[in-house]
Amino acid sequence: xxxxxxxxxxxxxxxxxxxxxxxxxxxxxxxxxxxxxxxxxxxxxxxxxxxxxxxxxxxxxxxxxxxxxxxxxxxxxxxxxxxxxxxxxxxxxxxxxxxxxxxxxxxxxxxxxxxxxxxxxxxxxxxxxxxxxxxxxxxxxxxxxxxxxxxxxxxxxxxxxxxxxxxxxxxxxxxxxxxxxxxxxxxxxxxxxxxxxxxxxxxxxxxxxxxxxxxxxxxxxxxxxxxxxxxxxxxxxxxxxxxxxxxxxxxxxxxxxxxxxxxxxxxxxxxxxxxxxxxxxxxxxxxxxxxxxxxxxxxxxxxxxxxxxxxxxxxxxxxxxxxxxxxxxxxxxxxxxxxxxxxxxxxxxxxxxxxxxxxxxxxxxxxxxxxxxxxxxxxxxxxxxxxxxxxxxxxxxxxxxxxxxxxxx
Amino acid sequence: xxxxxxxxxxxxxxxxxxxxxxxxxxxxxxxxxxxxxxxxxxxxxxxxxxxxxxxxxxxxxxxxxxxxxxxxxxxxxxxxxxxxxxxxxxxxxxxxxxxxxxxxxxxxxxxxxxxxxxxxxxxxxxxxxxxxxxxxxxxxxxxxxxxxxxxxxxxxxxxxxxxxxxxxxxxxxxxxxxxxxxxxxxxxxxxxxxxxxxxxxxxxxxxxxxxxxxxxxxxxxxxxxxxxxxxxxxxxxxxxxxxxxxxxxxxxxxxxxxxxxxxxxxxxxxxxxxxxxxxxxxxxxxxxxxxxxxxxxxxxxxxxxxxxxxxxxxxxxxxxxxxxxxxxxxxxxxxxxxxxxxxxxxxxxxxxxxxxxxxxxxxxxxxxxxxxxxxxxxxxxxxxxx
Numbered sequence: 179x180x181x182x183x184x185x186x187x188x189x190x191x192x193x194x195x196x197x198x199x200x201x202x203x204x205x206x207x208x209x210x211x212x213x214x215x216x217x218x219x220x221x222x223x224x225x226x227x228x229x230x231x232x233x234x235x236x237x238x239x240x241x242x243x244x245x246x247x248x249x250x251x252x253x254x255x256x257x258x259x260x261x262x263x264x265x266x267x268x269x270x271x272x273x274x275x276x277x278x279x280x281x282x283x284x285x286x287x288x289x290x291x292x293x294x295x296x297x298x299x300x301x302x303x304x305x306x307x308x309x310x311x312x313x314x315x316x317x318x319x320x321x322x323x324x325x326x327x328x329x330x331x332x333x334x335x336x337x338x339x340x341x342x343x344x345x346x347x348x349x350x351x352x353x354x355x356x357x358x359x360x361x362x363x364x365x366x367x368x369x370x371x372x373x374x375x376x377x378x379x380x381x382x383x384x385x386x387x388x389x390x391x392x393x394x395x396x397x398x399x400x401x402x403x404x405x406x407x408x409x410x411x412x413x414x415x416x417x418x419x420x421x422x423x424x425x426x427x428x429x430x431x432x433x434x435x436x437x438x439x440x441x442x443x444x445x446x447x448x449x450x451x452x453x454x455x456x457x458x459x460x461x462x463x464x465x466x467x468x469x470x471x472x473x474x475x476x477x478x479x480x481x482x483x484x485x486x487x488x489x490x491x492x493x494x495x496x497x498x499x500x501x502x503x504x505x506x507x508x509x510x511x512x513x514x515x516x517x518x519x520x521x522x523x524x525x526x527x528x529x530x531x532x533x534x535x536x537x538x539x540x541x542x543x544x545x546x547x548x549x550x551x552x553x554x555x556x557x558x559x560x561x562x563x564x565x566x567x568x569x570x571x572x573x574x575x576x577x578x579x580x581x582x583x584x585x586x587x
Numbered sequence: 588x589x590x591x592x593x594x595x596x597x598x599x600x601x602x603x604x605x606x607x608x609x610x611x612x613x614x615x616x617x618x619x620x621x622x623x624x625x626x627x628x629x630x631x632x633x634x635x636x637x638x639x640x641x642x643x644x645x646x647x648x649x650x651x652x653x654x655x656x657x658x659x660x661x662x663x664x665x666x667x668x669x670x671x672x673x674x675x676x677x678x679x680x681x682x683x684x685x686x687x688x689x690x691x692x693x694x695x696x697x698x699x700x701x702x703x704x705x706x707x708x709x710x711x712x713x714x715x716x717x718x719x720x721x722x723x724x725x726x727x728x729x730x731x732x733x734x735x736x737x738x739x740x741x742x743x744x745x746x747x748x749x750x751x752x753x754x755x756x757x758x759x760x761x762x763x764x765x766x767x768x769x770x771x772x773x774x775x776x777x778x779x780x781x782x783x784x785x786x787x788x789x790x791x792x793x794x795x796x797x798x799x800x801x802x803x804x805x806x807x808x809x810x811x812x813x814x815x816x817x818x819x820x821x822x823x824x825x826x827x828x829x830x831x832x833x834x835x836x837x838x839x840x841x842x843x844x845x846x847x848x849x850x851x852x853x854x855x856x857x858x859x860x861x862x863x864x865x866x867x868x869x870x871x872x873x874x875x876x877x878x879x880x881x882x883x884x885x886x887x888x889x890x891x892x893x894x895x896x897x898x899x900x901x902x903x904x905x906x907x908x909x910x911x912x913x914x915x916x917x918x919x920x921x922x923x924x925x926x927x928x929x930x931x932x933x934x935x936x937x938x939x940x941x942x943x944x945x946x947x948x949x950x951x952x953x954x955x956x957x958x959x960x961x962x963x964x965x966x967x968x969x970x971x972x973x
Contacts, residue, residue, distance in 0.1 A: 232914050270910040275769065275864050277906075280627065284907070287623045301768040301864070308772050308861055312782050326694055365759055366767045371694060395755060396767065582682065 211260055211520045214314075217290040218521050223262045225250070225508075226269060226285035228296030228306075233273025234397075238422065239298045241452055241501035242320050243268070244491050246295045249508035252486070259512050260519070267291060275305035282306040286313040292521045293318065295507045298500070300324060300367055307332070316523045318507030320500050322447075322469070324371035325581035331523070333510060333530060334552045336503040337470050338581045339372050344379055345557040345574040346445060346468035347417075351384045353572070354443050356414035358389045362404055363419035365393035372419050372447060375586045382585075389413050394420065399427035405435045416444040425453050429461040439464025445559075450498025451566065459566035467568060469499040471542040472560045474567045483541040496566070502541050509537055510547065544576070552579030594810050601806065604889040605799075612795045622784055629791040629859045631899040632798055634659075636852025638879040638891035639798070640845035643805055645877070646885035647814060648841045649821030650738065654746030655849045655876045657753055658721040660868030662850030664757075664764075665720060667863035668704060669713040670773035670781075671765075689770070695762030704763075710777060717854045718847055725846035729839035736835070738824075747870055754869040769864025773857065781858055794855045801848050802888050808844070809888075817841060849876075882924050884933025893932050 208220050217224035227246050229239035250264045258264060267289050269281040278297060285291045286309065293316045297303040300323050310317050310331040317332045325338035350356045359380050363369025373391060380386040389411040392404045408416060416437075420428045425448070432438075444465040451473050454462060473484060473496060483505065487497055510530070515521055518529040529535065536546040546554040554576045560568035592598070616628055637655045645651050677686040683693040688700050706712045728749065732742060757764045765771070773781070780786060808814055820827045820834055828834045857863045866872065875898075883894020901920055905913035928935045 231910050268910050270906050270913065272906065275866055276860060276862070279860070279862070280630075280903075283623060283626075304768045304771045305862060305864065308774075308782070324694075326690075366761060367691070367694060370761070374696070395759060 212292075212522065213520070214522050214524075215290060216292045216521050216523075218262065218292060221262060222265050223259060223521060224265045224267055224289060224291045225511075226267050226289065226291040226294040226296065228269045228271055228278065228281055228285065228294055229298060230273040230302075231268075231270040234422070235271075235273040235298055235302075237456070238452060238500070239271075241495070241498060242298060242504035243296075244495070245487065245497070245501045245505035246507060248487055248490050249505050251490070253508055253512055259515050260521075264508070271296070271302055275299075275301045278302040279305040279309050282309040282315070282317075283313065286310070286315040292316070292515075292523075293511050293526075295320075295504065295511075297321070303332075314523050316511075316526060318504075318511060320504035320507060322499060322503075324368040325583070326371065328550050328552075328581050330527060332551060333507070333547070334579075334581075335506045335510065336500060336553075337555060337557070338552055338579050339368075339375050340580050340583045340586065341552075341555065341577045342447060342468055342470070342557060343372060343376050345577060346447075346559055347376060347379050347384060349559050349572045349574075350415055350443065350445055350466075351386065354414065356443065357386045358411070358413045358415070359386060360389055360408055360411060360413035360416050361391040361419075362416065363393055364396050364398070364421045364424060366396060369393065369419035369421070369448075373417075375583065376417060378586045394424065396422065396424070398424050401428050401431045405431060405437065408437065409435070414443060416442060418444060418446040419448050420446070421448045422453075423456070425449060426456050429457050429465075433461050449562075450500065451496040451568070452498040452501070454562065454566045455496060459562060459564045462562040463564050465562050466559050466571075467562065468557060468559050470555045470557055471497075471499045471502040472558060472568045472570055473497045474560070475542065475558075475570060477541075477543065479539045479543075480541040497541075506537060506540055506545065506553075509540070510535060513537065514547075546576075548579050550579060550581060552581060554578060594807050601889075605802070608889050608892060609799065612798075613792070617788070617791070622787060625791055626787050626859065627899075627903065628896070629787070629794055630856065631896055632791075632794055632892070633852040633856035633859065634876060634879060634899065635798055635892045635895040636801060636855070637849040637876040638883060638895045639801055639805055639888055640848035640852075641876060641880040642885055642888050642891055643809070643817075643841055643848075644845040645880060646887075647809055647817045647821065648838065649817075650838060650842065651743045651877070652746045652842070652845070653743045653870070653873050653877065654750040655845070656868050656870075656873035657746070657750050658725065658846040658849035659853035659856070659872065659876070660753065660757075660863070660865070661721045661724060661846075662717045662853030663857045663863040663867060664770070664853075665707065665713055665716045665850075666854040666857040667770040667773060668707040669710060670776060670857065671770045672700075672704065672708055673776070674772060674774045689765070690772075691765045691768065691770075692762055697762050701763055717850055721846040721850040722843055725843040726839060729842040733835040733838040733842070738838075747873065750869055750873050754865045757865040757868060765864075767865060769862055769866070771862040771864075773861050776858070782861060787859070790855070790859050794859065797851060797855065798892070801851065802892075805848075805888055813837065813840075878921060880931075882921070882931050884931030884935075887931070887933030890931055890933025890936070897932070 208218050212218040227243050229243040230236045247266065250266060253259060254263050267285060269285060271278040271281060282294065285294055295318045297306055297317065297319050298321050303319055307329060311329060315331055318335055319332055320335050322336040322342055323338060325340065361373045361376060363373055377388050380388055390407055446465065446467050449467045450469060484497060488495055513535045514526045514530045517533050518525040530547050531549045534546060538544055543556060548554055556576055557574045558570050559572040560570045562568050617625060620628065637659050640655060671689050675687065675689045680686045680690060683690065685693055685698045688697065732745060758767045775781060781790065816827060816832060816837060820837060824834055879895040879898055880891045882898050883892065884890035902917060905916045909916065
């Protein structure tokens with residue numbers, strides 16, 4: 179009885195001592211790290227996660243929100259940010275762009291969150307963007323996208339179009355001696371902009387030729403006419419930016435038509451490990467994806483990330499490019515907040531722009547924030563295997579983000 | 588005076604209903620809610636326009652349109668085009684290859700404003716377009732279908748298909764329409780910033796006043812001879828036809844009218860929400876509008892407003908508190924309404940509202956409750972004795 183008493187007393191003393199040192203170290207009151215009325219107390223800081231949990235985009239966005247929660251959990255386990263634990267308020271964008279705007283407004287106006295991690299499609303970002311600009315919120319956006327945007331209130335943790343496109347095209351021209359290209363994409367802003375940049379690069383820089391360019395509506399499942407044209411034109415490379423569920427039909431129909439990696443080089447910009455779950459590795463075998471991150475990347479940080487992710491979300495989970503980019507969001511925010519010594523959006527943004535925020539231990543490797551709110555990152559080309567994983571065959575140098583590329587518009 | 592009392596307000600009962608709704612929308616909600624929630628109510632009330640239009644078309648006319656989103660979208664896009672042109676002044680868009688045109692056109696390599704965008708430079712023309720474009724569109728659809736006596740399920744399917752076609756067209760022609768992103772980042776109306784707090788209040792009240800104007804107009808029409816003819820057509824179309832009326836013309840008229848009402852809602856939506864996208868044109872929003880009307884009671888101009896508010900309130904509350912399962916809750920709500928209140932909220936009110944008022948007047952409810960309890964006891968008693 180007595181020994182227990184002393185033990186608990188000892189615990190108290192240790193706790194008190196810890197608390198004191200904490201208090202000394204973190205002697206920053208909520209008022210001083212938060213001058214703009216955000217939801218920050220002495221113990222807790224609130225952030226928002228805004229992805230689609232329902233609707234057609236849920237399958238793609240689930241990985242992103244899981245990665246964000248993992249990062250936040252890890253940060254909390256390490257003691258949080260400026261001594262404060264992160265509390266998540268999750269909202270469902272429901273694959274519906276106006277809902278993204280409504281929920282953004284709710285998170286910023288009602289909940290006063292210090293940062294939001296969210297959005298996936300360009301359409302949802304475009305819908306939410308005016309809200310973030312009006313309410314001066316801070317959004318970490320994880321998806322590779324078309325560029326042509328640089329908002330004071332957004333940090334883009336995915337690649338913009340030129341980062342993803344140019345290195346991949348250079349690689350295929352050099353390695354596969356490709357001269358003729360067939361471009362195919364889903365019909366919306368990202369594939370259109372991507373193909374515009376790709377065409378300019380193929381024609382002006384690589385001296386190649388675009389022999390066909392096709393766009394299919396989102397959700398389209400009929401690729402017969404495109405496949406017939408491909409057969410007729412016999413391009414060296416099929417360059418694809420088909421998104422979402424359409425990919426399943428696209429690759430299955432290619433295979434059914436006898437166009438496999440044995441005879442045809444195909445480079446896709448929109449297939450990550452997440453999509454392969456639906457497409458099936460056997461339908462993709464030997465084709466190439468161009469991304470900045472693959473789950474199979476062989477480095478310590480990535481192994482730790484994959485392990486932690488599977489521990490939290492189950493052994494069956496896979497990590498695609500966007501999942502990894504989403505994982506970077508909370509860490510980039512933490513780095514910026516700590517450097518700024520404040521949660522104020524303007525201060526965090528200023529530090530993000532000027533202080534050279536970097537993550538040395540990102541799963542994808544070293545990344546650094548550019549003053550234009552995008553990340554310096556490497557582009558990788560990987561070849562798909564039957565088991566749904568890809569083998570990296572090419573890795574570029576760090577590429578500077580350039581959301582408004584001159585000569586490509 | 589009698590004209591106003593009987594025809595616009597709908598007699599004593601109608602007047603009470605309108606007074607309650609007006610008190611709610613003009614006084615209770617603006618005082619009770621903060622601006623964020625009020626703005627959301629404002630958004631819901633724009634859907635109520637479409638729901639009211641369905642009372643005319645579906646409730647009284649018996650014509651089920653699964654394409655009210657088409658007209659909501661036409662109105663919304665007309666307004667959005669005007670606002671977008673104002674937001675795309677050469678100064679604002681200086682970084683583009685072609686300054687002075689909307690940003691999405693620039694991304695799609697357009698170098699000049701398409702001809703059908705040019706009239707939307709003018710606010711007056713835009714307001715006319717909000718009325719005229721859906722009128723013409725609905726007239727063409729209505730004329731080609733009702734003159735051939737297409738009706739019932741076929742009409743519903745065709746309107747649905749047109750909604751799909753229009754969505755595909757908007758998404759596909761992104762250089763001209765903004766594609767799947769829609770027309771976003773709308774800022775000012777003649778220099779008046781529609782994103783400020785004061786603007787949101789003003790727009791809320793303009794919206795509410797317009798909604799009441801539409802309800803009065805609809806009530807006036809429904810209490811006229813035309814309204815009775817509509818009901819007659821719904822019940823026995825052939826008899827009306829054999830009585831010498833041209834049924835198709837009436838149908839075309841009510842279809843056009845409902846299209847215009849939805850379009851006004853769409854225009855107000857764009858003003859309050861700040862953007863327009865194809866997701867308000869397609870099948871899902873069109874069917875949602877029918878659900879609003881069904882939940883509220885498709886024969887009641889007032890009921891559908893409550894229906895719209897209730898369904899959207901549920902949507903917001905459920906999705907905020909239980910983001911993982913909210914869709915199931917919404918589904919449960921709809922099933923419950925259809926199963927237990929087939930005539931919607933209005934039906935519920937008609938069935939029990941009178942009892943309730945009588946109850947309060949005559950203290951009947953006290954007696955009824957007593958009787959109910961005694962009944963239960965009487966039933967229970969033999970069970971316990973056994």
